[in-house]
Amino acid sequence: MDRHFPDGERGHGRGRGHFGAGGPGFGPGAHLGRGRGRGGRGRRGDVRAAVLLLIAEEPMHGYELIQQIVERSGGVWKPSPGSIYPALSQLEDEGLVIIDKVAGRKTARLTADGVAYVAEHKADLGSPWDDVRDSVGAPEQDLRELIGQLMGAAGQVAAVGTPAQVKAAADVLIEARKSLYRVLAEDGSTDAGS
Template sequence: MFDNYDISRYYKSMLNKRENYPMHDRIRAHHPEGGHHAHRHGHHPHRGEGGRRGGPPRRGEGKVRRGEARYLLLDALRDEPKHGYEIIKALEERSSGQYAPSPGTVYPTLQYLEDMGLVRADQEAARRVYHLTETGRTELDAHAEEVNAFWARLKEPDTSAAIQAEIGFLEDELEHLMRTVWGGLRNALNRDDQKTIRRVREVIEHSQNEVRRILTEPDSFRDNQE
C-alpha cells in the first residue's frame, strides 16, 4: 500500500510527465488503434501519406488508401504546375471541401515524387513550384483507375457535418478535462490533500463507467432515448 508520501510523489511525477507530453500524443496513446485521431480543425501534424497524430481523419482522408495520395498529387499537376498550397487548394476545391490533405502529407509525398523523377521542382521566389514530368504523366495514366476510384468513393455517403462537429466538441471537452485535472491537482499535491485526489479519481472512474455503458447499450435503447 502507498502511504501519503508515496501517493504525493507518484502524482507529482505524473504531472511532470504530462507537462512534457503533448496533448494530442496523450489522446493518441489511449486511442484503441493508437493513432489517426485528430482535432477537427486539422492542426495536428500528419505522418507520411495518410497518417495523423491524434483525432479522426480530415475530411475525405479516411477514403484515401495506402499509396493513393501520390497519384492524387500527380493528378493535381496534370493541367499546370503548382506550388504546395495550390495543390492542397486544388484538391479541396475539386472535392467540394471533402478532401484537403495537410502539408504534412503533401510535402513529404512531393519530395518522394521528385526523387522518383515523377515531378520536377523549380524554385520561384520563396516557393517551390512542381511540374509533372513525362515520366510522371505516364505513371499517372497507368494508375488512372485508382485515381478515378478515389473520386468515386468520395461521392459515397460520409460522416455528416453535424457528427464531425460533435466529435470536435468532444475532443475539446476531453482536452479541457485533462487541463482541469492536472492543473487542479497541483494545489492538492502542495497541500498533501489525498482526499481531494481520491475524489477526483472516483468522479473520473464514474464518468468512464457511464461512457462505457452508453457505448455498449443496445441500439434499440438508444433509439428510444432520442
C-alpha cells in the first residue's frame, strides 16, 4: 500500500521518513506535533490527541481534521498540514491508525488497537481544542473577531470596489497598521494622535 499522501496533502514537503518511531518523545502516549498554527497566544494544541479523538468519531482525511479542530476550538487553533500529516504518519507507524483511499482521498481510521487505545486513554487525551480555546483570554478572542471582520470588509472592497474605493481602503489599512504600532510604542496608551 502506498503510505504517502498525494502531493496536495503532504504538508510542506515533510515525508514519513522525517519522524522515526524511536525518536525523542514518540510512541504511544507521546504528544506529537504540538502546534496551533497561525496567531494567538494560547498554549499549543496537542495534535496527536485531537487526531485520535476525531477519527474515533469517524474516519477523516487531513483537511477534514483541520476543519474540525478549527471549528471545535472556535477558530482559535488552526494546525497546519505540516503538523497534521506527520501526526497521522506517526499514528500509522504505531499501529493505531490505518490510511485508506476513500473517494480519491487518503482517509484515516482507527485500527482495533487504536480504538482500544482511545478508550483506555480517554481521560489523558482530554479535549485539546477546549484546552487551546480556554488558554486564550477574552480580549484576545475579541481582537481575533475584530481582525476577522476587518479582513472580511477589506475582501469585499477588493472584490467589488472601484479603483478609487480600493485605493481608499488601502490607505485606511496602512493607517490602521501604523496606529497599532503606535499603540505598542506608547507603552499601552491608546492615544494614537501623539
